Amino acid sequence: MADSTFDHKAFLRSLTTGPGVYRMLSDDGTILYVGKAKNLKRRVSSYFQKTHDSPKTRALMRQVEKVEVTVTHTETEALILENNLIKAHRPRYNVLMRDDKSYPYIHLSDHLYPRLSFYRGQRKEKGRFFGPYPSVSAARAAINELQKLFRIRPCTDSYFRNRSRPCLQYQINRCTAPCVDYISSQEYAKDVDNAMLFLEGKNQLVIDRLINRMEQASESLDFEKAAELRDQVARLRQAQAKQYVSGDEGEFDVLAVARQGDLFCIAIIYIRGGRNLGSKTFFPRVTMDHEEREVLAAFMPQYYLDRDPPREIITAAAIPEAEVLAETLSEQAGRKVAVRHRVRGDRARWLQMAAENASQAIASRLATDEHARTAMEALGRALKLDEPPMRMECFDISHTSGESTVASCVVFENGAPLSSDYRRFNIKKTESGDDYQAMQEALERRYTRLQRGEGKLPDLLIVDGGKGQLAMAESVFEALQVEGVSLLGVAKGADRRPGQEQLFLSGGRAPLILSPESPALHLIQRIRDEAHRFAIAGHRHRRAKTRRQSPLEDIPGLGPKRRQQLLKAFGGLQGIRQAGVEDLVAIKGISRSLAQKIYDQFKLE
Structure with a gap:
């Protein structure tokens, strides 16, 4: 410990043996480390021994000038307070969870004709929530599957109230058009009830219900309805075959940790209703040396205390104070939450899969270009997105006086071009020279296909242009009910020189202007220039072909x-x-x- 006026011996003599939280501070008052203890006196005293085996503890104690404590009634209260202080102050010597964003849910609104939608944030809206899902793409995939199976409306209430005829969702068999009374509230309620059962993993019950309705329709000679229900049963069985990757029913998360050098990765697999909802990986910030189980033990309170935990959490190894964590989560959730590490059968196989995911994620992380990752993270911060945009699409329009108009769509994934997903659109319906209408036609053609499940939606859509092109993209997305995609318009500056671009983010008021040296701006410029190049190449090819013929x-x-x-x-x-x-x-x-x-x-x- 550094030389200071802090008399640690006198401090330790007066310290309670009860539970609480301790904070270690530097000479300027910066919190270096936050910890909890069942017995404060015993735990804090251990730091003031003459020697320490841990290099982390030795480095920490060389900087400590003061220790503060907060006494709590129970160890559970100490755990919650420790979590809050770590997230508020982000001390250098604590294990910090880098990804601390809200997770997506599926929301079924409280309405005569409930809306099925993607939801993120505090769950204050009326209705039912299903999740959380490990990623935006997993939630989108589930919503897409539900729309195919049960055709529940995805539109906002204001859009729903002002319809006079069915929208595109009805035409592509993703909605039953309750907005124009094409379906009764009673029939719609049956679809909603089946969708809820499906989300709860009760697929067989839904199938039995539909078969019963199909037989009733057949007996009533309503063969068209019977055929529709028959097709719905077939789609459900297909979905069931895709989603049930284990016969193990239940609601649990499976956690494993992998390490390579100073890099740690925690992988979580989410099982709900016997269905694998996907996985997610985290790379916590770890200072100095820690064991894998210590990193996992530090990560879990930060992750679970701010969200609804599953009934069971399975870890690859025994973690310190697992019983305290289980008790705290149970109290918070109002039901029993178990934390286990000794499992067999299917759960053991899930653990093996989680460990493999963690190892693979570390290998991919190390292989990913550092510059591209830095640029994506900078772009996420600049646009105030929940997380860096891993998949981005950019559109541009090219023509010569309205002749041979071509729209380009380029795709970047993990900060690099994904040329296999590039697309061009020969604009046919739009009047010559109308860039706005050309952009509308290209976006409608592209995202109608993606809404049908013919590809992956991006995290960020970039359109080359200012407010007009952005407004066109917003109107297309509203009509198609595309959710969870951030929209960005990129307009050239006053002198039309690189570095002066104005960025218009959907929902924002003033344009965002980034520094010419910003890696986020460089990434946007790279994507835009690639879209421009791809559009011009397509236009020239089409124009040459047209002129030859x-x-x-x-x-x-x-x-x-x-x-x-x-x-x-x-x-x-x-x-x-x-x-x-x-x-x-x-x-x-x-x-x-x-x-x-x-x-x-x-x-x-």
């Missing part, structure tokens, strides 16, 4: 100069296709007979 070249009497005049006057071939004979005659050098030939040529296409 242009229908104008097949018209007798229409030379290069007149073809050029027509393209300029009408903004491209699309405009010429839509022109009438009188419109064509108005162009200098185009006679009525030639105008008729041009008109007839496009009518024959």
Whole structure:
């Protein structure tokens, strides 16, 4: 311990033997370490021995100038207080959980026609919550599956109230259109009840109910309804086959920890109703040397004390004070929560899987480009996202005076281009030169497919443009009821030079301007430039192909100069296709007979 006026011997003599929390401070009052103890005097006294085996403890005690304590009535209270102080002060020598964000849930609203939606944050809304899910993508996948199976509306209440005709969700068989009374409240309630049973893992009960309804419809000669229920049963059985990866019923989390050098990884597998909802990995910040079980013991209170715990938590090894943690979580949840490490059968296999996930995550982390990871984390902080955007998509539009318009979609995953997921869209329906409508058409085509489950939704969508393009993206996402995706418009600065970009985040008021040296801005520029390059390449290819095969070249009497005049006057071939004979005659050098030939040529296409 450093030389100071702090008389630790006198302090220890007056210290209670009851439970509580202790804080070790530096000379400037910074909290270096927070700990809890069943017996404060015994625990704190151990730090003031002459020698310590742990390098971490020796390094800590060289900086300690003062110790403060808070006495609690019980060890459970001490555990909760310790957790709160660690999260508030983030002491250097404590194990810190880096990922401390709220987790996604599925929310079923309290409404005559309940809404099924993605939810994140404090669960204050009325209705029922299901989860938590390990990631946004897992919650989205579950919602997508539920919409296919039970066709419960995903739209907001305001959107629902103002419909006069069914939306796209009805057309792609993801909703039964209760907004326009295409289904009675009684029938809709049956679908909602089945969806809740499905989320609780009671798939067989749902199947039995649907089979019973199918037989009743058949007996009533309502064969169309019977066929619909038959198809629903088939989809449910298919979903059941995909989701049940273990016959082990229950609600539990499985935790394992892996280590490579100074890097620790904790993997959690989430089992609810016998279904594997997926897994998530965490990389806690660990200062100095710790054992794996110590890291796991420090991580678990920080993780579980702020969320609804499962009925059982299974760990790969015995952790210190597991009984105290179980008692605290049980008291908090209002039901029994068990913390176990000795398991057999299916639970032992889950533990092995969690350990493999942790080891694989460490290997991937070390293999990931450090610069890309830093840029993603910086972008997440700059945009105030819950977590760094692991998957990003960017759209751009390219054309020449409205001719051969092409929209590009490039995909970056883990900060690197994923060229296998790139897509181009030849814009056909939009009027030539209208970038907003071209963007709308491309987004609708792309995200209608993704809503059908034909790919993965991104964490962040970037559109090349300012408020107008962003508003178009917002309207498309509202119409398609796409949730959980952050939207960003990137507009060039006043001089249109790199480094002056204005970032418009959906829901924000003022544009965000990042430093030209910001790694977050560099990543955005890289994605935008790649989308621009990909769009231009597609446009040039389409334009060259169109010009090689242009229908104008097949018209007798229409030379290069007149073809050029027509393209300029009408903004491209699309405009010429839509022109009438009188419109064509108005162009200098185009006679009525030639105008008729041009008109007839496009009518024959």
